[in-house]
Amino acid sequence: MIRIAILDDEKADLEKEEQITRQYFYNRQAESEIATYQSVEWFLLGLTEEQFDIYILDAEMPVKNGIEVAKEIRKLYPEPVIIYVTNHLNYAVEAYEVNTYRYIAKDTMEKGLNAAYETLLPILLAKEERYYIVKKRSELEKIAYSDIFYVKKEGKCAVIVHRNGETSVRDSLSAVEKALGSREFIVADRGYLANIRHVMKMKSRELYMRNGNIITVGRERFKHVRKAILDYWKPANKKSIVK
Incomplete structure (x- = not known):
């Protein structure tokens, strides 16, 4: 619809x-x-x-x-x-x-x-929205990819930070990344998986996210993260020029 x-x-x-x-x-x-x-x-x-x-x-x-x-x-x-x-x-x-x-x-x-x-x-x-489904014993939750700002590691869990709050899943960060299966999500550091569509600015090794939070990029990840953001932003820039 x-x-x-x-x-x-x-x-x-x-x-x-x-x-x-x-x-x-x-x-x-x-x-x-x-x-x-x-x-x-x-x-x-x-x-x-x-x-x-x-x-x-x-x-x-x-x-x-x-x-x-x-x-x-x-x-x-x-x-x-x-x-x-x-x-x-x-x-x-x-x-x-x-x-x-x-x-x-x-x-x-x-x-x-x-x-x-x-x-x-x-x-x-x-266009079809994609969703990450959280399955718990007594609860099911559907989170739109476009609503996810980033995912962070907390102990043995991964916490999905999204537009409506936070949702914890008992899974590793790498498992969540694999389940998402989208180039929009990129490992910024060992403990963070950022949604590129919600990166507003990258300054030095810091990602300024749409929700106001800042994620630090690991030194060894810096070049890869910067290139991924630029590659993701390029199509949008071309569309703006045409319009």
Whole structure:
């Protein structure tokens, strides 16, 4: 299912954006879920609780403008698509600093949104979230890869640090790495397995993670970790230039 959030303080525009979006995905027989918000405050209150595939934002709104809202989204979620539908074209340059996919004028919203969805649909349908399943005697837990910041070793256990807290599994760090089986996760040191998608900065031998924590990289791992991060970031950089 493709999940779309639409934020616009103008009720008429919000309803039109919803109608265009609902009609497009209905015509393509693609299952979708659409949430609409007229209040920036309500939108931000629910931001940490659920993630959408696409965010449709107005650029000029009370309390926080659309650029500030996008920055809040990017603090939590690097993957979703952000599209602006607005009358305020003066924000266009700033919009691309938060990796905006499209910047559409409101008087061309139907044509612009349909064109954007037509390009995005096959990409979104092909995308499939992966999950790490934690099995305990009386408990099962499913943790999305995209929610995992890093995994750390604590005694005989591995602790998964994720968006909703921490989950301990009685397994070795190497066993968890093997089970994850993704190039996104890289051994930073003997006791840490970092998710590259949540590395915001690498300075000297320190990884600054999206959740505010810092992981130290082992000396012998430094070059390997740095190269892995650069290789992972390169495709995203190319996409930004094209847009």
